[in-house]
Amino acid sequence: MDKRRIGIVGGGPAGLMAAEMLSTRGHAVTVLEAMPTIGRKFLLAGKSGLNLTHSEAYARFVTRFGAANEHLRAALDAFTPKDLRAWALGLGTETFVGTSGRVFPTVMKASPLLRAWRARLEQEGVDIRVRHRWHGFAPEGLLVETPEGMATMEFDAVLLALGGASWPRLGSDAAWVETLADRGVGIAPLRPANCGFDVDWSPFFVERFAGAPVKGVTAHSAAGAIPGEFIVSNMGVEGSLIYAHAAALRDALEQNGTATLVLDLAPGRTVERLAGDLARQGGKASFSSRLRKGAGLDGVKAALLRECFSDVSAMTSEALATAIKALPIRLVRPRPIAEAISSAGGIRFDAIKASYMLKALPGVFVAGEMLDWEAPTGGYLLTACFATGRAAAFGINSWLSN
Numbered sequence: 001m002d003k004r005r006i007g008i009v010g011g012g013p014a015g016l017m018a019a020e021m022l023s024t025r026g027h028a029v030t031v032l033e034a035m036p037t038i039g040r041k042f043l044l045a046g047k048s049g050l051n052l053t054h055s056e057a058y059a060r061f062v063t064r065f066g067a068a069n070e071h072l073r074a075a076l077d078a079f080t081p082k083d084l085r086a087w088a089l090g091l092g093t094e095t096f097v098g099t100s101g102r103v104f105p106t107v108m109k110a111s112p113l114l115r116a117w118r119a120r121l122e123q124e125g126v127d128i129r130v131r132h133r134w135h136g137f138a139p140e141g142l143l144v145e146t147p148e149g150m151a152t153m154e155f156d157a158v159l160l161a162l163g164g165a166s167w168p169r170l171g172s173d174a175a176w177v178e179t180l181a182d183r184g185v186g187i188a189p190l191r192p193a194n195c196g197f198d199v200d201w202s203p204f205f206v207e208r209f210a211g212a213p214v215k216g217v218t219a220h221s222a223a224g225a226i227p228g229e230f231i232v233s234n235m236g237v238e239g240s241l242i243y244a245h246a247a248a249l250r251d252a253l254e255q256n257g258t259a260t261l262v263l264d265l266a267p268g269r270t271v272e273r274l275a276g277d278l279a280r281q282g283g284k285a286s287f288s289s290r291l292r293k294g295a296g297l298d299g300v301k302a303a304l305l306r307e308c309f310s311d312v313s314a315m316t317s318e319a320l321a322t323a324i325k326a327l328p329i330r331l332v333r334p335r336p337i338a339e340a341i342s343s344a345g346g347i348r349f350d351a352i353k354a355s356y357m358l359k360a361l362p363g364v365f366v367a368g369e370m371l372d373w374e375a376p377t378g379g380y381l382l383t384a385c386f387a388t389g390r391a392a393a394f395g396i397n398s399w400l401s402n
Contacts, residue, residue: 003028004400007142007155009134011038012171013382014368014389015161016117021393023124027400030155031126032144033171034133039114040170041163045382046110052088053081053379055097064380066247068373071349072384075391084383091116102379134162136179137361157363157396161389164343164369165190172369174343184360186351192340193374194381195246196238197259198332205307210234212300217241220262220326222248227267232300237261237329243341243377250334250344263327265301274321287313295324304329342381344374355395356388363399367392 004027008015011033023029031038045051054061058080065072085095085103093113094106105113122128133145141154160180163172174190181187215229219241228241245261252259266274278294291297294317297305305312308327315323337343347370352358356365367388375381 004156005154006030006157006159006396007032007153008159008161009142010159010161010163010171010368011035011128011130012161012163012368013039013042013385014392015159016121017386017389018159018161018367018393018396019121019126020117020124021390022396023121023126025397027397029126030153031121031128032132032134032142032153033128033130035171036130038118038128038130039110041167041172042114042382043110044167044170046114049104049108050110050113051102051104051377051379051382052095053084053103053383055081055101055103058082061380061383064378065373065375065384068349068371072373072388074354075387076384078394079383079387079390081379081383084386087386088113091120100378134160134176137183157365157400159365159367159389159392159396160370161366161368161392162370164346165337166192166340166343166369168338172343176370180347180358180361185358186348188345188348188372190337190343190345191250191254192334192337193246193250193344194243194341194377195250195337195339196233196242196335197236197246197249197261198335199236199329200332201232201234201236202307205232205303206234209300209303213239214263214300214304216267217301218264218267219245220264221245221259222252225264232304235335236331238335240377246334247344247374247376249331253331253333259331261329261331263304263329265297265304265324265327266295269295271318271321271325274324275318278320279317295321297324341377342369342374344372346370346372348372353395355398356392357395357399365392365396 006022006027006029008019008031011031019029019031062076095103096106097103131147135143135145138152140152144151144153162176165174209232212232213229218225218227223245226244230237230239230241249259281290281294291302309323347366358364368385
C-alpha cells in the first residue's frame with residue numbers, strides 16, 4: 001500500500017487510537033492538538049482513578065448508549081472492554097475490577113498509560129504537533145493556527161476527533177459545530193450529560209449542608225430505581241447517583257419544564273415497617289429523636305426531609321414514612337455544559353457513513369464525543385471513544401485503498 005498522509009485533529013483517546021491503527025498500517029500520520037499537551041481530559045479522568053471500562057456482561061454493556069446503541073454496536077463489537085484491557089496491558093498498564101464492576105489501572109492514574117502510548121506512537125512515526133488549532137477548511141486542505149502563524153496543511157484524509165462541549169478549558173470547546181454545520185453536516189444540539197442540577201435550596205440548608213454526602217439511598221426517575229450516593233452542593237445536587245439519572249432528568253426538564261428526583265431515604269424498610277417504627281417512639285419524643293430512633297435518619301437526611309416538607313414535623317407516622325420512602329427533590333435546571341463530565345448531542349449518525357466518513361465532506365471522518373451519543377459514567381464513555389476512533393481509522397484505511 002502507498003504511504004498516505006493523514007491528519008488527525010484532536011489528541012484525545014479517539015484521535016490517538018486512530019493514529020495508532022493508521023500508523024501501523026504504514027500511513028504517515030500527523031496529530032494536531034490545540035492544547036500544549038495531548039490527552040488533557042484523559043489525564044483529568046485519571047485523577048479519580050481512570051475508569052477505563054466496565055466488566056459487566058457485554059450484552060448489558062452495549063445497551064448503555066441509549067438511542068445510539070445500534071449505531072455504535074459494530075465499533076464496540078470490534079473493540080470490546082476485554083480488548084481495551086488487553087490493549088492497556090500491552091502498554092504495561094495492568095487493570096483490576098473494582099467492587100462496582102468498573103475497571104481501573106492498578107496504579108490508579110492515567111499518566112503512565114499516556115506516556116507509554118505516546119512513546120509507542122512516536123516510535124511508529126506519528127508526528128504529534130501541539131499548539132496547532134484547526135480553524136476550518138481551506139481550498140488546499142486544513143486551515144491551522146500554529147505557533148508560527150496560520151498555515152494550510154494538506155492531507156489525503158482527515159479525522160476530526162475534537163470532543164464535545166464539556167470541560168472546554170481542557171480543549172473540547174465545540175468550536176467545530178458552526179464550521180461543520182456551515183458545510184451541511186447535520187448536528188444535534190449539544191447538551192450536558194453526566195451533570196449536576198440546580199435546586200432552590202434555602203439559605204439555611206446551604207449554609208449547613210453544602211458539600212455533605214448523602215449515602216445509602218435509592219433514587220427514582222424515568223431511568224429507573226438506582227441505589228447509590230450523591231453530594232449536596234451549594235447550587236443543588238451532583239455526584240455519581242445524580243449522573244446515573246442525568247439524561248432522564250435533563251430530558252424531563254426540556255420536555256416538561258419540570259423534573260423531580262424521588263429519593264428513598266430508607267431503602268431497607270417498607271413504608272409499613274417505617275410507620276410502625278415511628279409510631280412506637282411516643283408522642284413526647286422530639287421530632288429529631290423520632291427520626292433517629294424510628295427511621296435511622298439524622299444529619300443531612302433529616303435536613304432534606306425538613307427542606308422538602310415544611311410541615312414534616314406535624315405529619316402522622318404513616319405520612320412521614322411515605323415521605324421518607326418517596327422524598328421529591330424538585331430540580332430547576334442542569335448545571336452548565338462546561339461543568340458536565342460529558343456532553344450529549346453532536347454529529348448525527350445520519351450525517352455519516354458506516355465508515356464514519358461525513359456524507360457532506362468526502363475524505364473527512366469523525367469519531368469520539370463529537371458524535372451524537374451519550375452514556376453514563378462507569379467506563380462506557382472512554383470505551384466508546386476508543387472504539388469509534390479505531391473504527392474510523394479502518395474506515396479511512398478502506399477509503400484510501402479504493
